[in-house]
Amino acid sequence: MQVIKAENLTKEYKLGVARHNSFRDSVAAVFRPRKNDGSILRALDEVSFTVGEGETIGIIGRNGAGKSTLLKILSRITKPTKGTAEIRGRVGSLLEVGTGFHNELTGRENVYLNGAILGMRRAEIDRKFDEIVEFSEVERFLDTPVKHYSSGMYMRLAFSVAAHLDPEVLIVDEVLAVGDMLFQQKCLGKMDEVGRSGRTVLFVSHNLGSLAQICQRGLLLDNGKLISSGPIDDTIDDYLRLAKSVRHYKIDAPNPAKPMQITEAYVTNSEGIPASEIAHDEDLFLNFKVRIDDHKRGALFCVALLSKYKDRVFTEHRLVKDVVPKDAVEAEVRFGIPRDFIAPNSYSFLLQIFLPTGEIIDNNVDICPLTIIDTGTELSIYKDYGYVQIKPTWESTGI
């Protein structure tokens, strides 16, 4: 049975003139001929799909693909410019945790207020109150204004209220990216429970790992268009292919003062296709071109992977003469990192040529940004779990 049926949903935003923030501008605009009729942004472009009862759908896309706009239309926060949608049943939308929470009010008061805002009846909140409080683990502070809560407590209470909303259709946007790890796990469990209890769930997340865990089907949006829908694994694959936009490093003109210089660098995946997003279980390669006017004795390549905080995850160096054929004036080098080693996170590279004296001939810091994407590790429920994946051994001796 169809629970959601969307037909040609389109949302346009006029850029520029449309926002008259003062009355004077608006009056002035009447007398001035319209200049920019052309600048209309289509945030959502003729999107049609159906969702069956009890399905859990993951909505995937890059930033600005139209995911949030779609969720906002389905949760009736904004209206489409064109197209229609029908939803059977009560819709609960969690585009944010703790909407309407007021700092001056106590935990108890906020539970009722937030519940009502999310569309719960007072009687319903009364009935679920104990359960909500127990789930949130903040019993002791229930009569304290939430401004005295730690951010963790605040989030836990807010999520608990949301988690106890029992709509037929639940729309969730990235709310799992909050709270400590244990609580995130608990939230994910709750989401899964909701999905299994026959409710329909629409879930937007950048964490492909948790999408793969929770969802059955996926919708892939790009530039406001629905470009693929189907089993979640296929949609994630399509997304990864799409996300392989190249982050190419290339210098405009060679610097003759440098005897050796990196002229080009880019990252490729296991198949040799340039990419900036690579699955955690794919090999990745840093490819670079080097121009060599003068083979300096003892010159070394240095490659380091930088974390998002720009500190080194690892450093590797190798004599240029061991990599590049003797007398070559130009060479292409491929530096490989095996799969299942770098943990899902954001990185960039440091690429240098230096002499044993310590003199750096060519220095390229923070180039070729890339993201290792989680396509389903055990740890995918955590937002950030470091930079390396290891396969340790665990042993114990019982007494």
Added chain:
Amino acid sequence: MTANSFHGSCSENPPNRRLDIGKFPRSVIINGLNADQTQPIQTIRIRPRRAFEAVNLAELWEYRELLYFLTLRDIQIRYKQTAIGIAWVLLQPIITTAIFTLIFASWARFDTGSVPYPLFALAGLVIWLFAHGSISIASNSFVSNVNLVTKVYFPRLIVPLAATFAGLFDLLFSVAILIILMIYYGRVPTSSVLLAPVFVFLALIQTAAVGTFFSALNVRYRDVKFAVPFMLQVWMIASPIFYPASIVSEKWRLVFAINPLTGIIDGFRSSLFGLPFDWQLIGVSCLAVVVSCVGALLVFTRMEDDFADLV
């Protein structure tokens, strides 16, 4: 590349721990659904906005509990973090009445008939302070509730309405002072006092209409922030608060009554002090209330769909 080959390519990997949702029998899954809902499952239709949209009263009624909780919140937080807190509710009418009495009872000497001037002024102020306070807060209500408007759906009208209703709490206190002052002056109310709530109700409707109108306008035009205090000042002078409606000549009195507060305040006083009602005056003002209500709702429904995009 299919999904299987994608994940299958890493053979030395531990198997993905993915939840196979298909394993759970559907029959078990479905039960428990809808156990909470007493009402039948409705279908929500989403479509582009039309040129004219009526106010969905049924939906507004559905969300009455939200109105209650938001009103409660507005009352709870209004005097938080203030040094004298709730005393503000009492100070405003008392001090204003005192000032008016000092100025107008001794110099201007308005003819307030048998009613002592402080009592006369306070009766007007009860209505005016409510209107003033509620409109000031309601007109800013969307701007101060941005996160609600951009993150959840509910009938938007609830936001300015809650701000207006919260003003009723202050009204209760000024009415209490009024009663004390009536006892002090020994005014015994006649049966016409039973009509007093009707005028308070009219004031509520009028205030809600003006507050709603400005709240919608404020989303798009931040000029409202400057216009409202100024408008309220003019409105106060144009309303029979510190002077009686009877100082306006017979010929112009009905024009005067186009200001809805004229009839409301005059009627409120008549009902409190057992004076004859000027039904013509009240009638014109009632009409003005209806007109401003319809106007406010027209503006509001035209603008509400864009709120989430504009705020």
